[in-house]
Amino acid sequence: MTAVFWFLAGVTVLAAAGVMALPNVFHASLCFALSFFALAGVYLTLGAEFLAAIQILIYTGAIAVIIAFAVMLTPPAIGHSNLSNRQRLWAGAVALLALGLLAGGLVPVRWPEPGPLRATSAASLGELMLTRYVVPFEVAGFILLVALIAAITVAKGALKP
Amino acid sequence: MPAGWPRVILYASLASLVVLGLVSGIVLFLVYLERRVLGRLQARIGPNRVGPWGLLQTTADALKLLTKEDIVPAEADRILFVLAPLVVFFGAAMAFAVVPAGPRLVLVDLGVGVLFVVGMGSLAMLGYLMAGWASHSKYSLLGGMRAVAQLVSYELPLTLALLGVVILSGSLAATRIVEVQRHGWFILLQPLGFFIYFTAGLAEINRSPFDLPEGESELVGGYHTEYSGMRWALFFLAEYAGVFSLSALAATLYLGGWLGPWLPGPVWLLLKTFALVFAIIWLRGTWLRPRLDQLLSFSWKFLLPLSLVNLAFTAAEVYFLRWLGVA
Numbered sequence: 001m002t003a004v005f006w007f008l009a010g011v012t013v014l015a016a017a018g019v020m021a022l023p024n025v026f027h028a029s030l031c032f033a034l035s036f037f038a039l040a041g042v043y044l045t046l047g048a049e050f051l052a053a054i055q056i057l058i059y060t061g062a063i064a065v066i067i068a069f070a071v072m073l074t075p076p077a078i079g080h081s082n083l084s085n086r087q088r089l090w091a092g093a094v095a096l097l098a099l100g101l102l103a104g105g106l107v108p109v110r111w112p113e114p115g116p117l118r119a120t121s122a123a124s125l126g127e128l129m130l131t132r133y134v135v136p137f138e139v140a141g142f143i144l145l146v147a148l149i150a151a152i153t154v155a156k157g158a159l160k161p
Numbered sequence: 162m163p164a165g166w167p168r169v170i171l172y173a174s175l176a177s178l179v180v181l182g183l184v185s186g187i188v189l190f191l192v193y194l195e196r197r198v199l200g201r202l203q204a205r206i207g208p209n210r211v212g213p214w215g216l217l218q219t220t221a222d223a224l225k226l227l228t229k230e231d232i233v234p235a236e237a238d239r240i241l242f243v244l245a246p247l248v249v250f251f252g253a254a255m256a257f258a259v260v261p262a263g264p265r266l267v268l269v270d271l272g273v274g275v276l277f278v279v280g281m282g283s284l285a286m287l288g289y290l291m292a293g294w295a296s297h298s299k300y301s302l303l304g305g306m307r308a309v310a311q312l313v314s315y316e317l318p319l320t321l322a323l324l325g326v327v328i329l330s331g332s333l334a335a336t337r338i339v340e341v342q343r344h345g346w347f348i349l350l351q352p353l354g355f356f357i358y359f360t361a362g363l364a365e366i367n368r369s370p371f372d373l374p375e376g377e378s379e380l381v382g383g384y385h386t387e388y389s390g391m392r393w394a395l396f397f398l399a400e401y402a403g404v405f406s407l408s409a410l411a412a413t414l415y416l417g418g419w420l421g422p423w424l425p426g427p428v429w430l431l432l433k434t435f436a437l438v439f440a441i442i443w444l445r446g447t448w449l450r451p452r453l454d455q456l457l458s459f460s461w462k463f464l465l466p467l468s469l470v471n472l473a474f475t476a477a478e479v480y481f482l483r484w485l486g487v488a
Contacts (some may be wrong), residue, residue, distance in 0.1 A: 030287070050273050050333075055271040061282075061284065064314065065286045069313075121272060
């Protein structure tokens, strides 16, 4: 399984790099989808069946598609993004800062030894969500509802003369 | 575990070959069936010259398509143009992997089989977008956009309808869902759910009356306007694979799958599936094609609220069944 894992991990990272490096916005959005899809495969090799299915359903099937859809709605003149500008210095500084912060947080952590993988079933996940994590679960649902209503309001407002 | 690798690869290639063979064989027959049934519905005979009862007509057509010249439009985005039919076909064919024809007769008995099928369906969306965009043609672009607008709208009621089955059976695995139906088919407990699933499913596979993405009279051919020969055949293959897998899944989730007396399981599954395939062809022969806005408001304003009602209804049902002591 390790070879499959590394292959999929490589595809995930390369596709993610493609999102940033490709000049064509539509190609970039497809790379986005590929990255999500390969990540679902990574989850599968780690025994997280449910997470993999959800990853494909939500990220590849919904988010990436909506992004590609939005790109198609833009006029062809914006189809090619400008990859370089005069902000390189600032961008580099921000990137270094982010790297430093992340490394500062991640390096000191003592990761547990990788033991045998346990498959998590959808049933046990659902059980946890409705017992131990019921408050975060409901809060997330509520926030999504608010976002939904807000989106409808914005769209309705745009229709009025 | 490097020792097991040859076996894994062998198994994976065999499974893929089985799926590919199954899909091609089934599609050849489905196209024949559709042409014959449509012929009868339109008071004509349909193909009856090549082979006995015209059975070999579609094989001859497939051979013709295979030998056609491969045309890629000059302005097309070549890589995406080539990839698009493959992505669409992949999404349609993968659904076959989790439909069980018997307690052990299933390629992959995924614990999350139902979710897997819905996810693969949404993968096809990307293929339509790619085809529409890469062809560099306004008809293709419009067709691709229509396909995706439709798929996004109908995916919601589809998934919510499936939730009813999942609640009743307490599992996402297709084999388990069939086993539970020993006590009674889910269509009896979920008549609304079945209606929503079947309607949204038809929209999901772009079948008539939801075939706007390829509406011949408006868009020439929709997202596959610029395609020809083998690549076009792949789109065609994917559509019929979609018809079959939609019917097979509906049979599995609502009509008791392989369960039935006297006959062996796979035969029962095929019988139920073909009954539904026949219904789909019948619909195509007799139904009108709606306008795009009608299509979308039907999903958002009717099917979606209905699927929420169905969900509440299912929850009440579970309590009632518990009270009766059945489940």
